[in-house]
Amino acid sequence: MRLAMCPLCSDDEDIEVVRALEGGRRMVKHRCGYTWEHKEPVDPKKKPSYSFLDLQARFPKPEDVEPGRLERAARLKAQYLATKPAFDPEVAAYWKKYQNIFSADGLRTCDPRVLKDFANSDVGAHPGNQATFNSAWNELGDAAAGEATRRTIEHLLYGPADVPLEDRLQELLSGTRPFAMTGFKEALLTRVLCVVHPERFLSILKYTTEAGGKREIARAVYGLELPAPESVNWTLGRLILWSNDLLHALVGEGFANQQHSAAFLWWAKDQPAESH
Incomplete structure (x- = not known):
């Protein structure tokens, strides 16, 4: 049912009328759970x-x-x-190591295996089961998988300056970049950001x-x-x-x-x- 645009989600799908109010107004609810008062029906063809x-x-x-x-x-x-x-002091040393590895120079020269090790480590942040990534790595081999992973991280951190970080991240999540490493998705991409920008x-x-x-x-x-x-x-x-x-x-x-x-x-x- 399309009655309005959810102010929270900017989405006009799955909106239901909760109850009618005076003056033709209605209380409506979106599937996200947000409820608000809607005054005028919106033409669904005019989706902003x-x-x-x-x-x-x-x-x-x-x-x-x-x-x-x-x-x-x-x-x-x-x-x-x-x-x-306090918090585990060993995390800082591990992340400092990978800050160097994820530098522009470090990515170009690092051993591919340190990238695989990072994907399977839970020091400081546990990325969960990485079976898809590991299967893809084993199928490609160290050289090709290491190159794909390097280019993925490189695009995230050092991609085109005119593309916001948010949108570079989305390109890798959605697979619109052909070089993106299979399985190196949300948890691992976010973990890279945690390491490189620990203050944020x-x-x-x-x-x-x-x-x-x-x-x-x-x-x-x-x-x-x-x-x-x-x-x-x-x-x-x-x-x-x-x-x-x-x-x-x-x-x-x-x-x-x-x-x-x-x-x-x-x-x-x-x-x-x-x-x-």
Whole structure:
């Protein structure tokens, strides 16, 4: 049913009427769960398109969090830091090694096996089972697989300057770049960003997952409903980066590093709601 455009997802599919209001107005709900008051029917043939900047401006912001949610998150943060004030110091040394490997010069000269080792390591951030990547690597052999992986990382980090990082990430996720290494997808691409830009990227490697991705954490800890990845006017690459930056801003200072911040968010996600 197409009645309106969801203000959160920029999507006009699967919208239902919750109830009729006075003056011809209606309360409507999108499949993402967002509910709002809709005043006038919108012609579905006139589907608006939004620019990169328009979509970024529409993405939830820290100031959208209700004060009560912020206060609860602050209490949980104080509780967490009181009991777990530090993080594994071995992570920094490992990631420093790969910062050098992922430099422009390092990528051109590194042993292909260090790239495979990275994909199968859980130091600092666990990327999950990489059976697809490993099968593709074994089928291609070290030289060809190493070259494909190198070019994938190179495009992500050093691709055309006129293509935003969000969209370079999406190109690799969607496979529109023919050189993209099979299986080197969201978790591994995000892990590369965590290593190269440790001051920015939280080590939460999936946007949405039952175990708890950025979308689930934003909902559980801060009460924010982030866009569904299948929403037609967004891309997963943009959602991955914008949700990271949102959570980074919300979690704030006081942690040893971004892995420490991520560990807090995973912990906070599972804390029971406070009784009143």
